[in-house]
Amino acid sequence: MTLALSELGFVFIAGLLTACATGIGALPFFFVDDLNVRWNVALWGVASGIMLSASVFGLLSEGLANGAAVDLAVGLVAGVLLVVAAHALIEGYDVHPRKYEEASYRKLLLILGVLTVHSFPEGVAVGVSFAEFGLTGADTVPVLGVGVPVLAAFMTVAISIHNVPEGVAVSIPLRSMGVPNWKLVWWAVFSSLPQPIGAVVAFSFVSVARDLVAAGFGFAAGAMIYLVVSEFVPEALDLGRSLPGRGRRELLFGLAVGFALMIPLAFV
DSSP states (O other): OOOOHHHHHHHHHHHHHHHHHGGGGGGGGGTOSSOOHHHHHHHHHHHHHHHHHIIIIIIIHHHHHHSOHHHHHHHHHHHHHHHHHHHHHHTTOOOOGGGTTTOOHHHHHHHHHHHHHHHHHHHHHHHHHTTTTTOTTOOEEEETTEEEEHHHHHHHHHHHHHHHHHHHHHHHHHHHTTOOHHHHHHHHHHTTTHHHHHHHHHHHHHHHOGGGHHHHHHHHHHHHHHHIIIIIHHHHHHHGGGSGGGGHHHHHHHHHHHHHHHGGGGGO
């Protein structure tokens, strides 16, 4: 199968939109000096709920519809191993946003490399969700005159919403350093720039290797689910440690909202 540049460009733009959504997390600091801890914890809960439900109702369901359960399972394990390997690779590297402003060219390359390992799976999820892009008979929604797979539309929105609290997390330490507001937006977006690259790579792979589509969906789901369990939920509980119940109530509320937002995905 030969991929059209227009298809690759569309998937790249979808991934770029998710990256730009990270900048939204910096916008509240144009109006307030700090973000309420309760809301921050709840935002991480929303992101976690969205990613879990999108993985179960979208990626795993689509994977079973496109291949054998064993292929899906292999992909799931591979996705988890990717995140585990990524954690092992970046352990010991301090890519705290405080270093962004003072980074040299070589340091910025290192930071971008570490961010690629960190956010690549999110871009993969977007790219894999476009697996049926351009295929006849696929369920689509019109976007700018182009028929986009329903799953791809949901996943792009899901990753974008998930990126908002990440943008908040990037902006908080930079704000404490007195970094200008417009730079907060830039550095937040910068932290997710690898996502459009991951989206294009994943889309190219599953489009050419059609027999591995189910494994591709499993791979994206495994990475997403493990990210939620190993990063998002612990991050939320760490932020909420000063709240009554250590923020569990706010986290559960956010999780419920995130699941509710993605429920329509189970019926398409």
